[in-house]
Amino acid sequence: MKLRATLLFAFLILLGFFEAEVSAQSTYQTPPKSISDLVNAPSTPSVRFSKEGDWMLLMERSDNPSIEVLSQPELKIAGMRINPATSGPSRQIGVENIKIKKTQSGEEVQITGLPTQPNMGGIRFSHDEKYMVFTQTEADGISLWLVDLNTNSAKKLTDKIVNDVYGNSVLWTPDNKLLVKAVNPSRGSIPVKPSAPAGPIIQETTGEAAPNRTYQDLLENPYDETLFAYFMDSQLMEIDLEGNQKPIGQNGMIKSLDLSPDGNYLMVDLIKKPFSYLVPANRFPYDVEIWSRAGKKVKTLVQIELDENRPTGFDATVTGPRYISWRADKPAVLYWVEAQDGGDARVDIAEREIVYTLAAPFSGSKQKLATSAYRFAGIDWSDDTFAIMSERWSRTRRDIRSVINPSNPSQAKQVIIDRSSDDLYNDPGDPVMEENEYGENVILRKGDLVYMTSPGGSPEGNMPYLSTFNVKTKEENILWRSQAPYYERVAKVLNDDASEFITIKESTDIQPNYWLVNTKKRMAPRQLTNFDNPYESIKGIQKQLVTYKRNDGLNLSAVIYTPEGFEPGKDAPLPVLMWAYPREYKSKEVAAQVRGSQYAFTRVSYGSPLFWVTRGYAIMDRTEMPIVGEGDKEPNDYFIDQLVANAEAAIDEIVDLGIGDRNRIAVGGHSYGAFMTANLLSHTNLFAAGIARSGAYNRTLTPFGFQYEQRTYWEAPEVYFNMSPFSFAHKVETPILLIHGQADNNSGTFPIQSERYYNALKGHGATARLVFLPNESHGYSAKESINHMLWEMDTWLEKYVKNINELEKTN
Template sequence: MYRLLTKSILALTLFGAYLGSNFAQTTYQTPPKAIADLVNAPSTPSVVFSKNGNWMMLIERAGNPSIEDLSQPELRIAGLRINPATSGPSRTGSVENLKIKMTKGGEEVQIKGLPTNSKMNGFSLSRDDNYVAFTQTEANGISLWVIDIATFEARKLTENILNEIVGGSFAWTPDNQILIKAVNPVRGEIPKAPLAPAGPIIQETSGNAAPSRTYQDLLTNPHDEALFAYFMSSQLMMVNLDGTKKPIGPVGMIKSMDLSPDGSHLIVETVKKPFSYLVPANRFPYDVEIWTKAGQKVKTLAQIPLDENRPTGFDATVAGPRNINWRADQPATLYWVEAQDGGDPKVEIAEREIIYTLKAPFTGVKQKLASTPYRFGGIAWSDDNFAILSESWSKTRMDRKSVINPSNAGQSPKVIIDRSSDDIYNDPGNPVYTVNKFGQRVLLRKGDLVYMTSEGGSPDGSMPYLSAFDTKNKTENILWRSQAPYYERVVKVLDEDASEFITLKESTDLQPNYWLINTKKRIAPLQVTNFAHPYESIKGIKKQLVTYKRKDGLSLSAVVYTPAGYDATKDGTLPVLMWAYPREYKSAEIAAQVRGSKYAFTRLSWGSPIYWVTRGYAIMDQTEMPIVGEGEEEPNDYFIEQLVANAEAAIDQIVGMGIGDRMRIGVGGHSYGAFMTANLLSHTNLFAAGIARSGAYNRTLTPFGFQYEQRTYWEAPEVYFNMSPFSYAHKVETPILLIHGEADNNSGTFPIQSERYYNALKGHGVTARLVFLPHESHGYAAKESILHTLWEMDTWLEKFVKNKNQLDSKK
């Protein structure tokens, strides 16, 4: 048998008789009805707009899959998670229904002929807006479907032949054909595992430094290699709207394909050997070839080697060509970037990156377009005289944008934005795009003016806006801005001068809906959709954005929720659940900025702490936990002391408001928030209990960096030791609940992190509970897993936080 990981471990392992009979079970449990009803509330449709904005497609997503769905056979190799029955990913959400909504007339039409047992995904509009293609995942494969917008009918175009192991599986041509990546029709039977190995598994290094992150699901033996090659084997095909198809080019381990704007050529990336047991598939060697539309190879543009020996640091990259793409403003012109520092950020060099171009027929010599002193971040194209070049530097949080003239490589880039990526108060936002004659997204601009949408960060919270940014003078003219008490943002601009657009408007109790606005005609905004409020039971809760100061004067903020009808002066203090996720900053001024909006709709996700407002708790959500290292200082050198100061300030704030009971405050978080929780319990006795989901607790298991820490363990061993809750397990005196998906493949948060930390806590007599969720990854998906997680959290909070006083009186 090939290596299908279908094992199920005991999900709900019981540790310690002290928890009592309420915990004496091993089956999935359901939280109280108030919480379960919110989890089971219908989801609000998401939206895809037509290119001209005349209509929108309402996408109704399916609910959470069952644990039975999640337990289907899964192949975990080369950093991928594959459903071997479908030749597609094993862990994706799906869509169960589609409707078309006219943005101006308001008519809503149900799409007819959708597949039964719909598991739709990958929606893509044809370049003329007349059709929508999508994939349907069935029991034994993935098929291609198309919707005719003229008739609002869907029909199946292909059998279950698409290959979605990596990358996209289809793309529209300008003449309404569809290029697909199909399973190799003659790949044969799946390779069978040998009864006995052919020999030992050997890895060898030649002495070159090869630092690597802690990847999961890697290849481990020759059989894994054979499986990877089998599932990657693909054949490109061109499909007509009548369902006829023909093969394009040779079979290969095709990683991706990308049509030129005029549809005449393809960029095809094909994986090749040698494979690696150290890095995932996206770092395997591959060739980049240019093909004609008919499948004839024109040129091998690059041969990218195995990427095992990348330098350390988050600004490190590969040495050869990368980001190979088509210019959106040209029929068939390539552009790409090449690092001049060997990919090593520690190399001091003025011209760190060079961007090159090459026009069809690709027989000439590559031409230099521009260069950057930092890492290339992409190009937003307009025409041959105007484009915006982005670059960044992770270490300093630098974000820079410059105007370049593609027709004149000798003209120096003109910097128009130079800011910290963390600075939300001075962020002019992102460009608005329109569609050009090739059906490609290009900048919406008038001369030197580029239209932008910004989150509109301010000391009062986010107030999004639409602006005309003058690239010549580096000034912005705000054309429209969200107004209190709403949180409203532009999602689709409909005309060339940005006077007509669609917004998504919401408030604390107002379900987000789409509105049509015309600032030129000055007519009243028109509501386009009327989605119902999904959470009637929490309509009356109170939400407030609060600001306060840390003991060193740094301003902090949090969003506080209290139960409906609660009055601190009459009802007294409440138990509190504080939820947070720490972030590192290079500037105290920027760390102090207020993030989020007090007017945003109270949206619940599976991992939200807000559920407990229905159980009589005050919730302190998005509690800022900044860790600041100014200039050359590294934030993590001060992690523990600043983390504790953040927590003390937050507690003082909620208690000082007369809302929180200082003795009944629980703290929790997910991932890095779980890491934070364990550290707070290691170094303080501020909290009644902690909840840590899917965290990392021993930083020596992530020795080549983590989060924003770019130093290795060997460069800063004391930082790795001091930041590891595992190092201080003997100091924990507060009950802690650990929850982890047993199939977590997130780099750094492997399940062994929780297992080893729990054992350390247990060995020192700490009150702790470890829950492994079968088949779950870093985020939890199955309805049973989500409901049980919430039950675990509720039971823990009720016992150790809400009823802490009774618990203490029994001691």
């Protein structure tokens, strides 16, 4: 009897625990109307311009999908997430309508004949812009559709044959044919999972170091390997404008394909075994083959080995060729780069990288084009006498760009830009590009003058500009610049001297629209689009960019939003939601720079904190949280101290302005911002509450580096320990809400991060709530998930921030 009573008591205890756990569950909730109205606001069409800019494509996207759509079958293998029913990416949210708008007349034309249930993507123009093609994703496959831009009518071109699980799948040829990566017609039915495993799953190392990031969704067993090979199996097809199909080359696991500018050769990447259980598909071995247009193999350019054993550090890379591409200014010339340091950034070597070229018919030897002292970061081509090569070094944030002469590789490169990649105030921008005779993008320039667009960083915020940059004198001549109280940037240059161009113009409460600007004709800019403001309910909110100092004198900034009509000093201070994302810098001067624009349109995305301005809160958004480590010191050596100093300075600023109530301030962030939030609650009592979404909280689970931290756990164990909120869960006294997508696909932010952190908080008696959103990734997309997330946040803020005084009275 005693044993039975004991068992019954244990059962009742277990039942009580189970019931308590179940009672914590909930159906999807909806936030207050002021929030739901904003989140359900219609999206603005996206725009793509024709080559000459005489017309634009208006693409209307569908709203967020339902949780039913998000819950469709999803296969997670080799770092990919695919829909096995379609042989395409899972959770595809496509375009639902397409229109043509004439730039000069303003006439708007509806494309007719579109699919009845449109889910369109992969939109591409033919070289002569007489046609456009797009993919249409349906429940059981992906078809190809053609639009005749003379009649503005669409027709279905193929059945559901497109294989879109990896890389690009559709290319136009110069003679208006299509090269399509199709599902191999003979691949058969999907492999059946064995009822029992054939044996154990074994991995083995032979003593060679193989440090890797913590990737998600890797292959786990032989069946996964079989599935990966099955879904990658593709056949290249040539398809004409009538839909006639012709196989090109042999089928295989086609990773990517790229057509030479003259259309005569194809570069095809073919994945091969052995696969890996340690790294995703983009690091599997593959052959780079050159084919003729007819599909005959001309040359195996290189055989890329499995990339499991890369040295540590963000400046590390692979040995052998990489960045294999076609020169944009030549008919059929390949170029690539090869590391000379074994891919190891710790090796001291003068010529760290060498760029090579090889011209058709690819029977000769590779030719040395240029060298780099840092990591090669790409080339912008102009012609055979002029190109701009980029080099970068992430450890020091070094960004170097140099002019090279492709026709004379022995001519020394000329450095034209040498700056910190974080330095906004001294960023001359990027070259304006135009299409050449091959339909490829090349630099727009006149002799030594390169046309550039820059974000225009300044102490007043970003004021974008269009300029010429003299590569001989390194002098800028600003041709046009955004003017307050607007935030305006160049979207497309229309002529050779950049005197006519299209801009995107917006202000705090004016929806971004496209404008035609001509600086020579002295005509007033003309508005091309009239997109409505989807957020009329917050049109009157107040926005200001504020700057203030940290306790060490470092300048900081934030953007503050307050409800319409609020007057500091006259009205009572408001509850505050502070939203931030910390960033690491190697220079105090650069860290102090103002980022963003106070004149940018107040856009409300699902993850924005701005919803709560409708609920009577002040919002402190883009609150700068710089972490600085100069010289030999790494930023993260000072992470906690500087993070706390940043938060203290921000709180003092909003309180001193008469806007915020010091006792009613919440802090929040997403991803690394969630990590920041948990750290602030671990090491301070500055806040009334915290909200952490999709974060990582235990850095020993990401031991080979994270964010900008390049040292491994074994090289800096104290840094990993001290930066982990998990290590200090016992010190958290502030209520914290944890939200996480249950299918998070981001490296390092495994859902278990939130689960284990919550258990640690719970074990030490903290006030915490953990919410997992089913089927959501690192970013959230289902309507139900987003509305529920906002409801959770609103409920938390109302209870622990706005009404904290009433809560304290009841306690």
